[in-house]
Amino acid sequence: MTRRPTLTVVGATGAVGAVMLQILSQHADIWGEIRLVSSPRSAGRKLAVRGEETEVLALCEEALEGTDVALFLVPEEIAAQWAPIAAAKGAVVVDNSPAFRMDPDVPLVVPEINPHAVRVRPRGIVASPGCTTLALIVAVGALHAEFGASELVVSAYQAASGAGQDGVAALRAQLSVVAGTELGSHPGDVRRAVGDDTGPFPGPLALNVVPWSGTPGEDGWSSEELRIREETRKILALPELRVSATCVRVPVVTAHSVSVHARFERPVTVARAHEILATSPGVVLYDDPAAGDFPTPADVVGTDPTWVGRLRRALDDENALEFFVCGDNLRKGAALNTAQIAEAIGAELAAP
Template identity: 40%
Template structure:
């Protein structure tokens, strides 16, 4: 079944990955339209031997379009996604615009693919750190029954798109030349630095990013009362987020069963042999579709607890790959 596809926000880092993944995964598109703001209209995007001409995203762009992959921010999505859905186009949205809307499924295909059936024209893609964390948490939940978790993220600058990646590169270059390069994208210099500040702060002292992991994890895993707490940290890593997780479970845990659960899970790669310095790192998992899970150990502070480390490419499983996987599920259900 061939479908017509559009990408909204095609000029961004995630948009570029969407184009690549649609081709490399042999997504059955009959046509591919790349859309962005009016200031980018008419510019070209190249993928191998193909050239795509960017068109301005308007409500009419979605006439006779089957699936639209949005990666353009919440403001644009809130305006254009309902217009696309009104025209019969299924929207897979990477922004936070509709994630917690009770009428919009929030989907990680390895965990809750059945939720795709319930869409009313819009399907939400989770936040990057949530999707990556769940590649470790979900299989362990299936094995032992998750009770609560604590997470600390180490988030790459790719989470801020091209601007964040460019700022890190510019500051490293300036430092090597003995020059000053004041921050523009971030509140502090990111080169050779880190800060516990990802997204805006709320009155309770948590950031929006930290609230996302709690609320989205609850929705995806159908655990509305799941207790969790998170600290999100921006680190001078170009690509791939890392997350240290301490989780408590309902049932007794064992390292052997935990490793078996991770190894059998389709979204994860077991990377856990500390005797040989084997554990997941951002450099290792940049550009990989699967997320690495390692440093698995019995948690010394929790009953039936496990501590572990998850690493995943923010632009892939944290964004573009998950969106394409959702679109693949949409096509499968329509076939």
């Protein structure tokens, strides 16, 4: 291929799409044409990418013709329907949805961890993991390479934007109801003030936390919790890894946090773990609590890396570490990882 590869962004008008357009304008420009596609409802709008106003096309077969790489930043059911169509037309699809993540013929890729996996894609589809998996996997993968991971117990503090623009709108609307009030001290008063319309969340999120995200899976697990287990096992190529995840939504706009208890095959030290994390690509070690240095969503939102702090060795287990990670769920947790995969494919296609 002597020309630059053509890129199509399906879902350009959503929350993740908006971040993708920023990234495409900021990263080294390896693309020829960039085509923007959305649902018919949002088509016709003009959006800026690489400094040019570009009209958004409605998703249809024609819009997917003649593209080398197609990014799918759309809900699962849309990706399930349209990604195979794009692949059949010759595009390499990079899908941000859960639709193909557990398909054995679709690689699930985090470029810092398993970059080689991107090259074997029998269906012409490469999947990007979910935002909570991405919040923890870069740090966990780096420590796994040294110590050998055997068990993860993780509790997530998930931001509203993980549920899309509707989630952010619901949180902002609820906050303006409760701010400046004395609400929050009596049972149900936040629930009554917010009313029955809690947006995409199964309870009020302002002045509250909601221990649920996703759809009901088997035996009381949520789909998001099961996905963290399945995705982590697949990315690390550890099909027996013990994983227990609990997902809780918190009143934060953007940036997921995860409290991680990680057990390893070999004994660990904080000093060696610090060395590893301080030199791992995609990780920022920010860990001096006595000086007030630990990551919080307010500090990491809008940034690319996974931030790691609060690293301790378990007091009762010389093989286990505790730590706290924060990452922007719209950047590394979605658009950035998808863009990194696409850039690896673009470089491969452009190679002589």
